Amino acid sequence: MIFNTLAENGTNKLGQTYVVHGKGTDLTDLKVVHSRAKRKLITHQTILRMIDIAKADEDKEREKAYWNTYHCQSNLVSSNGKVYGNYCKNRYCTICLSIRKAEIINKYYPVIANWDDPHFVTITVKSCKEHQLRAYFKNIKSTFTKIVNKYKKREQRGTGEKLIGIKSMEANFNPNKKTYNPHFHILVANKNMAEIIVKEWSMRAKPNKVNLKGQKIKKVWDLEKNLIEIIKYGSKIFTEPHIKAKAKETDSHIIYAKGLDTIFKAMKGQRIFDRFGFNLPPEIAESIQSQKILTNFKQWEYIPEVADWVNVNSWEKLADYTPPSHLVALLDNNINKTLS
DNA sequence: TCAAGATCTTCCCAGATCGT
DNA sequence: ACGATCTGGGAAGATCTTGA
Numbered sequence: 001m002i003f004n005t006l007a008e009n010g011t012n013k014l015g016q017t018y019v020v021h022g023k024g025t026d027l028t029d030l031k032v033v034h035s036r037a038k039r040k041l042i043t044h045q046t047i048l049r050m051i052d053i054a055k056a057d058e059d060k061e062r063e064k065a066y067w068n069t070y071h072c073q074s075n076l077v078s079s080n081g082k083v084y085g086n087y088c089k090n091r092y093c094t095i096c097l098s099i100r101k102a103e104i105i106n107k108y109y110p111v112i113a114n115w116d117d118p119h120f121v122t123i124t125v126k127s128c129k130e131h132q133l134r135a136y137f138k139n140i141k142s143t144f145t146k147i148v149n150k151y152k153k154r155e156q157r158g159t160g161e162k163l164i165g166i167k168s169m170e171a172n173f174n175p176n177k178k179t180y181n182p183h184f185h186i187l188v189a190n191k192n193m194a195e196i197i198v199k200e201w202s203m204r205a206k207p208n209k210v211n212l213k214g215q216k217i218k219k220v221w222d223l224e225k226n227l228i229e230i231i232k233y234g235s236k237i238f239t240e241p242h243i244k245a246k247a248k249e250t251d252s253h254i255i256y257a258k259g260l261d262t263i264f265k266a267m268k269g270q271r272i273f274d275r276f277g278f279n280l281p282p283e284i285a286e287s288i289q290s291q292k293i294l295t296n297f298k299q300w301e302y303i304p305e306v307a308d309w310v311n312v313n314s315w316e317k318l319a320d321y322t323p324p325s326h327l328v329a330l331l332d333n334n335i336n337k338t339l340s
Numbered sequence: 341t342c343a344a345g346a347t348c349t350t351c352c353c354a355g356a357t358c359g360t
Numbered sequence: 361a362c363g364a365t366c367t368g369g370g371a372a373g374a375t376c377t378t379g380a
Contacts, residue, residue, distance in 0.1 A: 019380055021344040087344070089375065102341035150363060156354075228341075271350060271373055279352080279371065347376070357366080
């Protein structure tokens with residue numbers, strides 16, 4: 001029986017209290033709760049494979065970080081229509097990543113909304129093998145920094161305009177060729193800046209490492225959409241195995257745990273999202289949120305077998321979430337630990 | 341496209357300096 | 361004149377820790 005582990009948990013005695021931090025998640029919004037359950041399920045299934053990979057590599061630190069994500073939001077406490085839990089804040093956690101994305105969007109949107117004529121730029125290098133990926137990321141970054149510094153210096157000397165924008169680093173895994181394609185998504189304040197970046201990038205590119213056709217400029221019509229595009233953050237979880245085929249069936253997608261592990265390893269400690277040419281305006285002080293003592297609460301534990309949090313006393317389900325069958329099938333059958 | 345806080349680390353910025 | 365690189369301060373992204 002899957003619930004045996006819960007059987008020994010005692011009932012909440014009257015007068016028992018529980019301390020939580022922060023605002024908690026609104027339980028009355030079904031969409032939010034279901035989305036949380038879905039993310040938990042996807043992360044739970046994927047991270048187990050990544051733990052295996054880290055273990056096989058005998059990398060204790062990485063394994064521990066993955067375990068943190070495994071435990072993310074596993075034990076919850078609810079009270080007054082709010083649910084509280086701990087966050088792992090890791091990149092590979094789909095729950096924490098969505099929070100981070102939202103925070104970035106909220107912080108940066110007001111700034112970039114004031115840009116004259118935002119343009120979207122993609123700069124790329126040719127795909128590389130696993131062992132080259134970290135070095136490739138660092139090279140793109142350092143070249144990009146040089147370009148930014150050059151124009152910053154011009155502005156300082158009164159002979160030009162500095163570049164202003166935001167950028168994000170990304171790589172997708174190509175399961176056919178077993179390669180990774182590191183690239184930058186960049187949003188700049190105007191067209192001129194976009195053209196400068198592509199020009200400079202092309203000039204500095206090593207012909208054997210960069211296909212010059214890969215660099216693209218696009219005028220931004222829908223700022224929000226493009227901001228989200230920039231903040232997609234890192235790597236695709238679900239990968240279409242036959243890049244050219246573009247199959248429609250959702251369950252034809254595969255999660256390449258080994259590919260993801262490689263990308264996260266290469267990106268470790270590195271900033272994926274960053275700004276250049278400006279700082280955010282000083283923060284408006286938010287009301288300080290003190291800890292809260294709950295006297296009337298329920299405790300929940302995530303039970304993977306039911307893809308939901310279950311009340312430790314009553315076995316009631318928290319999210320009452322039923323994952324769609326194609327997602328269940330995908331998570332059961334389509335997570336690969338190897339590169340093939 | 342959300343809500344934990346604290347701490348560690350990366351990397352931006354301005355200004356100085358040097359080489360071409 | 362211009363670009364590269366260093367420095368120190370600090371912003372903010374990444375990660376760790378805590379938990380009545």
